[in-house]
Amino acid sequence: MAKFAITIKSSTIVKPSAQTWTGRMSLSELDMTGAISHVDTLYFYAKPTVPQNDAVLVDRLRHALSQTLVPFYPLAGRLDPIGGGRLELDCNAMGVEFIVAEAETVSLEALGVGDLARSRGTKFQPLVPEVNYALPMKEWPLLLVQLTKLGCGGMCLCFNMSHIPADGLSGLHFLNEWARVARGEGIGTMPFHDRKVLRAGEPPLGRQPSFDPAEFQRPPVMLPDVGCTDDNGNGAGGPSDEITVARLKLSKTKLLLLKEMANKGNPNRPYSTYETLTAHTWRCACKARKLKPNQPTAVGVYVDVRRRLNPPLPDAYLGDAVFGVKAISLSGDLVNEPLGFAAETIREAVEKVDGEFLSSAVEYLKHQPDLTKFQDSHEVDGVRDDGEHHEEPFYGMPNLVVSSWLRLPLLGLDFGFGKEVYMDTTFDFDGDATLSHSQDGDGSVVLAICFRSDHVDEFERLFYDDIIV
Template sequence: MKSPSVEIISECFIKPKFISEEANKPVYFSPWDIAMLSTHYIQKGLLYPLPEYQDFSITTFLEDLKDSLSATLTHFHPLASRLDTVKQENPPSFAVFINSDNSPGARFIHSSIDMTVADILTPVDVPLIVQSFFDHNKAISYDGLELSLLSVQVTKLIDGIFIACSVNHMVADGCAFWHFFNSWSEVFESKRRNERIVSISRPPVLRRWIPTGSGEILTLRSVNDDQCIDRPNPPFLKQRIFHFSSDSLSKLKAKVNLECNTTKISTLQSLSALVWRCVTRARRLPLERETTCRMTADNRKRLSPPLPDNYFGNSLNSLRATATAGRLLDCSIGWAAWRLHQAVVNHDDKVIKEFVDSWLKSPFVYTASRLFDASCIQIGGSQRFNIYGNTFGLGKGLAVRSGYANKFDGKVTVYPGREGGGSMDLEICLLPENMEAFESDEEFIGVVTC
């Protein structure tokens, strides 16, 4: 029997409803943005139940989505632009920037598939078909020279709707991604209430943070810009979602802090330590092999002076804790969690600016070899993102899912649990042979709720 596939019904481009003088100016990138040149687009989306009321019209719904998207892009105009480059010959280098000239806008796709919500949520593994719910599959940020910086794909299922966004990673990090998503939903709801003036509660701060004294335009040193490009090509991975109730996480946090005779270790640090240990055990690494747990850190509040909460761009660094596999597994989970806690505490303004200074002296972009290590795990996302507050007139989403992008063996993405209250979901990607051992690990399963 042939498996169902996604059918593209229509596509168009959406421009901002109003274009200000500021929107016509080029936007130059910070070091954190430029480092994302070879990383995939961010791909996140929400699954909703199809409304039960009889007068629901998918055509009307799509038009409302487009209209509200156009209004939202008035505030987030970089997402309706394209990337551009300027090259210098002496020394050989090039700069990438956001250029609104000649851009048709953000892409909007309407698609459908003969599948149910249960077909997506019931399988143990996240079905591969979910990757087809996202546009710009396998695209990296550099491709924004030709591709839209934002692409929305709305897929109608038999009894559900999936709203997916693909956003260029040079333009936004996770915080900025969900800031846009939240604002779009907010505008949609305002328009449904027939409000005359549609504003947003959190206007984005679009001006990029550029280090003092470094000049407005930062460059990469290369004869040709494609010399900086490295396209990720990960092996086949198992992808699963694990849920942790607030009660289960509270018990884990209390256990970890008790072992360390402290109250300072956070819930996320405790859970990250658990995953680090259990993935390392599942991989059966040699005891002398060094293993690393990396955690993505938001720099906005750590800088002095801090960046605004609504800063729209990238402001990320990866902090890390290391240990040999033998030491990690021989010591308690509290020992591992304390190492992660110290890494978080030590990531301050001084450390961030030392990274930036180092980057300015020798600019680089993140590549697969920098991100992937067969003995490490990388934890991204956040339980603090407002994901389930995006309703679009459909009610609370049923689940958040991601596309092909930014996945490798050991990638862990944190989401808030649907029921709230401090619960969390983890999206974990592992090689098939390691996933089987990991999901049956007694230490891990003792904390998982479902």
């Protein structure tokens, strides 16, 4: 649908309801590298079956938020740059921005909520609370919430959270606890704040780590003139850069067939749903983009390291415990070899991330005079202390990023007015993808992928037609 207008009714700052610890919290190298901007998640709710007073509903959400911020106090703080791309978390209880808005001309149906129709990646953008990145970083809220009342009586709750103090699992832990408090149930699991396992704030050990810096190299770019056989010669920046989000549902039966394809000749340890589907997506993308056989290509994978550390971190750890790795191959190898080749390439990239690898990576980052070049953001201007701009990793053509939502507690977020009918996010760039369980509860999986519009038809055809056992 076309862009729609919203009306901001109020914007308030919600602070913790009781006194919390104040002071500066050291951040780990994992907090300060990788994704450093805000990440949005949108939850859509049908019109409540029992009529609710809007003012009462908003007050209940705000009150529950203020209570939940007491144990989750870092999210009410602010970031403070300390030089060299490094940051500290100022736990100062400055609070969370809570916006109430209306979109009277828009309904859940008009938004296409719940359907699998193609759309622009920014179709939900008016529902996302904006971060004013022009302000000094010390003034950015780490969490912004926007409750938008729709013309049909339904609602959208959007949470725009900084990836620095909380990764996806941490953020969802917070949201689920907030929902529990709003329902009158109280906090179920307290967050774990100790970053000592990741040596947050500690100086380097004094010895150079045995870490391969190639792990942090930028992903491949299109080879000049030879990387793509597309008739119009377009590379990553050609005239057909308009992007489309396709949501492709794969039934449980088709998923089992795809796993059978991937596991031919691999009797020992079958590939997981993520390994199989990401491998299939990678191969189909190479074909749809018409990459030449000698074109290097990467798929970015985010690895939850909580249980890979020694000692491990609990699931309730509040922080960024994700490490990004790249599986790299030649397009020709991915296309010509069996599906298991791509799956094994992905597995090898992930399995090297163990306790020793992470310890070495953290030590390597501690030795770096400036972390800016290790930071990814689509909104925040990357300027080093010396005034130079840094080039961020480019995960568009010929590359992909496939984020797994398969193990995240995404669904069933009930603040007291029922569970969501749909959840989603906005998408940023060609090749940005997520894997999640279908909200139908039928065992199917949905790939949501942002793809160049001139490639998406062929990608969708291949995604289904290439499942042949």
